[in-house]
Amino acid sequence: MDEQYLLEIKNVSKEFFGNRVLKDVNLAVAPGKIHSLVGENGAGKSTLMNILFGMPVIHNTGGFSGEIWFDGKKVDIRSPEDAMNLGIGMVHQEFMLIPGFTITENIKLNREQTKHNLVSRVFGAKMKSLDFKLMRADARAALDVLGLTIDEMLPVAGLPVGYMQLIEIAREIDKRNVRLLVFDEPTAVLTEVEAQTLINAMRMLAEKGVSILFITHRLEEVLEVSEEITVLRDGEVVASLRAADATVERLAELMVGRKVEKVSLGRETQGITGSGRQVILELENLHVRMPGETVRGISMEVYKGEILGIGGLAGQGKLGIANGIMGLYPAEGRVVKEGKVVQMNNPASALANGLGFLSEDRRGVGLLLDQSIEFNIAITAVHCQDKFVKALCGVKLIDTKAITEHARRMIREVDIRCTGPQQLVRRLSGGNQQKVCIARALTLEPDVLFVSEPTRGIDVGAKRIVLELLVRLNRELGMTIVVTSSELAELRAICDRIAIVYRGRLEGILSPDASDREFGLMMTGEKPGRREVS
């Protein structure tokens, strides 16, 4: 340890059930410096932080390899408490504040100053009363560091989110021994002005000698505030550079870039890029209130026979689009399918208009886990289209034979590995469960199929099979497919056009051949992209 670093992460690797999420990650933070960690969702940032904080999820899954050095000593962080004792603090993305308490109470929670009173002299320290004067003074001091003039006795409930974020930080500052603060995407929920206040506060803290590890997507902020930048991609450090040497473009490229494996699917597009293309679906000013994935006014067109990708970082609203159109979350706006208006907030109307959906929440929404494969495949068609139904004296009976037959055919066609149509869906692997979802959607014979996160929770081999299946549906059945995915690479492998969503709005539409830089910039909202590809 010749060089003076406060925190050093050395060759850290982590596997989850044979799935490598971190590979030999090295990272060093000097005292009083701001170090930024950037990367896409799933790049391994959270896992790295979980290791740093000794979260149980790490130890329950076999621990990690590599070393963590803190203040020149090798440390073994077994729990968040260990981390706290070392002086590592965390400002959470979600607020961990009690709304009914005042700012002071929140800042001093569980570390209250107390004073003796009559009862406590008799019954012991547990009965001591709070020394509000002292607590207020401490809270005031912490708030002052952040340049916050707000009254420290106000309740937290009702404060603007920006203030809540700052109060979280004030709480960390108030912990006397804090030496390293981790900011986990703190500006994600803030307005520009609030974000600026926060960045100033970070600078001030750094000046006072606190090291800061800043996790964010906002590349401009990274350049503005940090000295060192580490870029993480697919669990590996792809670059470690000084802010002075970096540009937004360079970072975007590093963050997104990966060898896009052109799945040998033959991306001949059938006249969907020419002028003769037909619009199959029109979105007008679509708003969707899906928690964490709010859509704030998207208008776009989907062309008949294309595979349209919808990309963007997590929480920007890309998932809300399909969920809103299918009526699963409260939505407003206008959706027109081939001249007919699709009723909002009504899944039956969406299905009746020939729209199909594979949910991103496969186990929660997409499947009946405790029912058989054939039941899963048939139920929606039975209900919406009276398929497999035979009327007997006015009673609509289910034609179980036809269902089994159909299920067998589907199992063959989409290649579901199972013991038979009666097997419970719960017993299938993720990839095969996804195929059951696809089979269910196919049974409805939709014109437009929405597919959200088709490869989430599926192992690598099966991912490719699922993607190939989607392309086959598009090419062979002429089905229009709208794929929403966090994995840009898979969108670029199969899509004809890729729409990027940022902050609930359409940032732009790119060709899959556009450069890494263009994608990176658009996903981080750094540049209004080209509106259209031709």
Next chain:
Amino acid sequence: MEQRRTQFGLNIPALVQSAGYPRLIITAFLLALMVYAAVLGLPIGQLVSSILVRFGMNAILVLAMIPSIQSGTGPNFGISLGIVCGLVAATLSIELDLVGLTAFFFAVAVSAILGSLVGYVYGLLLNRVKGQEMTVGTYTGFSIVSLMCVFWLMAPYKSPEMIWPYGGEGLRVTITLQNRFDKVLNELLAFDIVGVRVPTGLLIFLAICCALMWVFLRTKTGMAMLAVGSNPRFAASSGINVDKFRLVGTVLSTALGAVGIVVYAQSYGFLQLYTAPLYMPFFAVASILIGGASIKHATIVQALVGTFLFQALLVVALPVANEAIANNLSEVIRIILSNGMILYALTRKEAGGDLG
């Protein structure tokens, strides 16, 4: 993995797994009790007859749990609502001076209609308290039974068989069906075989109910209800109106409960009014759970197996216990068994739990 049967017989581990350890243990215990009963010199033929009767008279009340569990409202702890409907229907048939099978089928028809109406209102209530159906159901049942006590006192019935013998207003606590439809089903086509009297009519009636239920679960409506119960979010995304099919389940369950108590009463020979229905839901719930159902999944076979084991255990255990301990423990054992079973079912992990 699906177990397969070998060519030469049953796959024992698979059989054990599909039956479940609780049922095997209870069955083994039951057989041991039977042997002990024989050793004590108790009349086995009578015991078996008694088991058959009790099985038949309780099974429909247990069957009523299936639609409510399958539609996602859990075991119907509010089945007492159906039960009081059935009692009203039965008292009506007496008031109208009907006798025999006419009286019985009149009571069945009226109870089904009343049960459906009440079930509809109850279903509306359950749709407002999603996730707490069991607790709300229990207390709805308690409240209604108590409210009905007032009804029994105030209702303008005139039949001397039902009102208090000293005249005036109000129905008796227990009304005998001796001259009405006492055992009309049990004795229908009944026959004796090796000292066992088989209540043919009762079993046929039960079989018809089961068959109707079986068919219902294979209709479009039944399938949609199953989807709603398995995963409401999935159902909604398939365009299925979740509330509507929960309502269907509750209506069916309540109506079946109403019919169930009429069948129960004809076999028992008495109508028990006032607070008698208070704890009946617990026995029905316990029965289906013993049969291997969970609060989210139940089949007809589980209902039948559960009812059989529960009733058989009571029938055999009581005389044996009385011989051995010389004390009347019947009610105590019944309560311990049913409440214990409910507790077990509510606390155990869902079979085949989500390990992913």
